[in-house]
Amino acid sequence: VQLQAFGGGLVQAGGSLRLSCAASGRTFSSYTVGWFRQAPGKEREFVAAVSWSGSKTYDEDSVKGRFTISRDNSKNTAYLQMNSLKPEDTAVYYCAVRKVIRGGIMRSADDYNSWGQGTLVTVSS
Numbered sequence: 001v002q003l004q005a006f007g008g009g010l011v012q013a014g015g016s017l018r019l020s021c022a023a024s025g026r027t028f029s030s031y032t033v034g035w036f037r038q039a040p041g042k043e044r045e046f047v048a049a050v051s052w053s054g055s056k057t058y059d060e061d062s063v064k065g066r067f068t069i070s071r072d073n074s075k076n077t078a079y080l081q082m083n084s085l086k087p088e089d090t091a092v093y094y095c096a097v098r099k100v101i102r103g104g105i106m107r108s109a110d111d112y113n114s115w116g117q118g119t120l121v122t123v124s125s
Contacts, residue, residue, distance in 0.1 A: 001025040001114045005095045008119035011085055019080040019119060021095030029053075029073035032098040032105055034112050035080045037091035037121075044094070046107040050078060052098075058105045063089075085123045092118040 007019040021033060034049040048059045048069040057069050066085075071078040078095060096112035098104075103111070 001028055001031060001097050003095050003097065003114050003116035005093060005116040005119045008093060008121040010122045010124065013085060013087055013123055013125050015085050015123070016081070016083045017085065017121060019082065019093055019095075019121070021078040021080075021116060023076045023078075023097075025076075027101070028076045028097075030101045032103050033069075033071060033078040034096050034098070034106075035069060035078075035093060036096065036109055036112075037089075037093045038118075039088075039091040042091075044109050046109070047093070048080060049105040049107070051105055052102050056105060058107075060107075082121070085121075087123045087125045090121060090123050092120050094118045 002024045004022050032052050035047040036044050038044040050057045050069045050071050054071050068081040096115045
């Protein structure tokens with residue numbers, strides 16, 4: 001599976017963006033998808049994940065209630081809807097898939113591969 005993340009940009013605090021993670025390959029629907037982000041000078045951190053079937057999601061506490069992860073397997077695409085954005089959300093956002101087919105939701109980047117190139121989200125105050 002190859003992934004490409006896009007949809008980032010510059011937005012004012014309180015605004016919204018929707019990130020997309022487009023996948024190539026017929027097996028996308030068999031993999032849990034995770035979104036991670038990396039701010040300048042900081043380590044990559046987990047944001048959210050959606051199970052391979054789309055039936056389960058998990059959001060990190062820092063984005064809970066503001067971000068929503070989803071997927072459309074018919075379009076080989078996962079999404080991250082980001083509302084009420086804050087300056088501290090500024091980062092490069094990456095999507096990735098679990099290393100194992102039909103694996104559960106995990107929060108460690110070590111459990112994911114096929115990382116997309118990332119898309120920059122900048123939130124101004």
